[in-house]
Amino acid sequence: MTRPRILVVGAGFAGVECVRRLERRLSPDEADVTLVTPSAYQLYLPLLPQVASGMLTPQSIALSLRRSRKYRTRIIPGAAIGVDLEAKVCVIKMITGEVVNESYDYIVLAPGSVTRTFDIPGLTEHAFGMKTLAEAAYLRDHVISQLDLADASNDPAERAARLQFVVVGGGYAGTETAACLQELTHEALERYPRLDRSLIKWHLIDIAPKLMPELGDKLGHSAQDVLRRRGIEISLGVSIAKAGPTEVTFTDGRVVPTHTLIWTAGVAASPLIGTLGAPTERGRLTVTPEMTVPGHDGVFALGDAAAVPDLAKGEKGAVCPPTAQHAMRQGKVVADNVIATLRHQSLRPYVHRDLGLVVDLGGKDAVARTLGVELRGVPAQAVARGYHWAALRTNVAKTRVLTNWTLDAVAGADFVSTGFQSGRSPRLKDFEHTNAYLSPEQVREQVAAHPADGTAY
Structure with a gap:
């Protein structure tokens, strides 16, 4: 029998904490873990202004995933541009520009956020x-x-x-x-x-x-x-x-x-959320306190892209703010809930009081x-x-x-x-390629037309 396949999308605070916990608490023969990320490092965003000022060097806050892990997790160098929740297939655009379909049994959606812009001329x-x-x-x-x-x-x-x-x-x-x-x-x-x-x-x-x-x-x-x-x-x-x-x-x-x-x-949830065809709250994916997506077995979401209920506040409709503090702790709880699902155990809700x-x-x-x-x-x-x-x-x-x-x-x-100024320095439009994401209909077409075997097309 093949081992269950766990696919984690995103190597931010939420995704990395989830992967680390899965590696520590799952035995090698329980499941295969795959991480989708364009770069094999976690960026410590809170210190980014100090890189811009030159106080810190860039590599100081780029935490290598391969250095801190024991290589059990397979890393796919690319970005998820669509997910078919019914077929359980994730469409990934590799850093080479090629597109592949990746099947999964359980998926953890932690794609993070993009810069929020408005229709302002120039x-x-x-x-x-x-x-x-x-x-x-x-x-x-x-x-x-x-x-x-x-x-x-x-x-x-x-x-x-x-x-x-x-x-x-x-x-x-x-x-x-x-x-x-x-x-x-x-x-x-x-x-x-x-x-x-x-x-x-x-x-x-x-x-x-x-x-x-x-x-x-x-x-x-x-x-x-x-x-x-x-x-x-x-x-x-x-x-x-x-x-x-x-x-x-x-x-x-x-x-x-x-x-x-x-x-x-400000920031907005990753456009990947729009490819799912699932309910959202102010652009963030609607999830339960256990960070599961209602109506879809084996689908978990957390971090900036998910509207995780903030049970610690005790207010109806309150959701956790998109902060690193919440993302890190949500990653650990999601990992525990994925493992609990594998082992047919009960899931626990996310509760954390802001420190x-x-x-x-x-x-x-x-x-x-x-x-x-x-x-x-x-x-x-x-x-x-x-x-x-x-x-x-x-x-x-x-x-x-x-x-x-x-x-x-x-x-x-x-x-x-x-020496980056030797040519024209890139602006906002050059970094976040939001037009690369697929519509729900395009995702279904891609999945139907190509096998989910990791082969580029």
């Missing part, structure tokens, strides 16, 4: 994203190149435009990105004696009335005060009306000359709320970095991050460009 053509390692590396090169070009220019208007930077999104990603990159440009002034400090301007805007509302009023105001003292202009209730190569128009009518627009205004949150604003600045205790400054910074350091899965990653932090504290930032 946005995807001119804005930078902050969702991938490549985007962070490109953004760092771009910011440094703006300093170089401004320093070399004799045109006052061009110099002013290159030294203005706009970040859209007042959540954690946007706030930390603005804070870390503003600190980078501030430290750079010592190396650019021709640049006027007053010309470097950072704008952080958000359509919401509050910056990071999850922090609460007191901590939210503390974070705003820190950013404003450092010269970051914060505009709330404002978004982008249109974007061009050399200027951005705000919805309040202001026109800001700039060559740098960074878009971090708090941390926001690293760079340098000695941070805010944190842990277990109901609010912290600011150095104590908050210690908690923030301690939490992130502990959450890194491998000792190699922990050593690299700690070494980078220490070197940055002792020697300060460097301003070395890696």
Whole structure:
């Protein structure tokens, strides 16, 4: 008899935690585990702004799956672009561009999220994203190149435009990105004696009335005060009306000359969810507290792409927010539930009370709320970095991050460009290929036309 086939889609926090648990708790002859991911590493997203600022090297937060595992799990280098829940087949686009069908007995859907964009003229053509390692590396090169070009220019208007930077999104990603990159440009002034400090301007805007509302009023105001003292202009209730190569128009009518627009205004569930033909809640797949998909045996979903009921809140209709904290814990529970299904045991619901949150604003600045205790400054910074350091899965990653932090504290930032700016730097439209996903009808056609034997066609 063949062993049951477990297919895990996505190598984010949820998918990796699920795979690790399956490997630890399943004997080799109980099931075959396969992971679908374009890259054989887990990206530690909360530290991505520090890669963009150069505080951390890119490989520091790219945790190799092959280093931390014992190679029991088969890795398919590609992205799931459709799933036929009835036929139990996943359609995968390989990194070579070839398409294969992969059969499964049990599937764990953890495809994560994509950057949420709107129909704003020029946005995807001119804005930078902050969702991938490549985007962070490109953004760092771009910011440094703006300093170089401004320093070399004799045109006052061009110099002013290159030294203005706009970040859209007042959540954690946007706030930390603005804070870390503003600190980078501030430290750079010592190396650019021709640049006027007053010309470097950072704008952080958000359509919401509050910056990071999850922090609460007191901590939210503390974070705003820190950013404003450092010269970051914060505009709330404002978004982008249109974007061009050399200027951005705000919805309040202001026109800001700039060559740098960074878009971090939230995320949306992976388009893979739309290929299933299953019910959703605000774009996220509807699941039970046990993270199963109603009406489909052997289908589990979690993380950013699933509307997992938040039983800890005790509120009707409450779902878990798309955070790493929830994704990691959901991954473990889903793995246990997959194993319980295999062994004909009862499943357990997901319940986790939020432990708090941390926001690293760079340098000695941070805010944190842990277990109901609010912290600011150095104590908050210690908690923030301690939490992130502990959450890194491998000792190699922990050593690299700690070494980078220490070197940055002792020697300060460097301003070395890696050469990505030799050509036109990619923007939002170049990283998230949302048009690659299939419709439910196309998925069924692909599955019917080709055998699910892993053969490319």
